[in-house]
Amino acid sequence: MDLSSFSRFTRDNYGEFMTLFCKTVAERTRPGQRQDIEEKSYTFHVYGRSEGIAGVIISDADYPALVAHQLLSKIVDEFLVKHPRTSFIGKEIGGPLDFPELKEYIVKYQDPTQADSIMKIQKELDETKIVLHKTIESVLERGEKIDSLVAKSDGLSAQSKMFYGQAKKQNSCCVVM
Template structure:
């Protein structure tokens, strides 16, 4: 999953955000620290943190930020952010310059989800839009730094991300239950075979005992002595 989290903020004030349901963690807290370090001037940059990368575009004091895993290229996250910026401007214009925290979250969070799904599931779609292609060219010059460079000396933040893909969990649970059911059915079959074998042995023994005059088989022993 390349992009797992996104937000739109003015300075440290988050106006809207969305977290992919496949992950949980404290990255919203980490982004608050990062937002306090981002200058208000127009810029775009990426910060590496462990196995994740924070990408952002700041334009007219509004910051568009997303977090992706380090397996994705910078092209897709910045194309995503450019589209978020375009959509935001179409929806709200300059309203974000005076809006209070999370005042646009209810309306814009679903749009973030839709864009995130689109760019995660079909990243090739960005190549069909020439305008986005031109914007992506600017990604080549984006600075990439380790996030520790923006922290004050002695300041520490710990990124905790738990990838809890529900489909994978359900698949694992189903597989585990299937194996358990298979083992139960196998043991039932073994027990049934053992029971049939035991019953067959008892029946054969009973018939033999009856034919030989009792459980000590004295009748068969007498016949054997006569033959000898």
């Protein structure tokens, strides 16, 4: 658990609280169930597996739940490949089971847009949309609007002008009385 963002004096207390809360939430999560529990500015993302284990990720409230659950699935799957159920069920475990890949995942998933391909594409689309809006605004002269361009245009057929007018009406706000 990375607690470096907390004060050195309170770090142990936060660690104990988070461990207790994770253990409690994991015990109360049914196999196959996923849930997100918000506590103050943190979200606990939980995934219970039928093999008798549960994974918990603690993130800030802004971290996307979809990415957290994708990471949980990946980590739990890889953990079970490395440590099959027979290695921990019904046995006394003397300490944490080795899983060094966890640190790599924590570093990789700090930025969810880099870790999740869908979010990465969405971010690129949003950036492209912003650039296109700026380009359209710069093409239009100051104070000139698309309405006046359509009205002045000789290059548009009557049907295209009618289509533009109907689309504008449909996109306008409706009032219900």
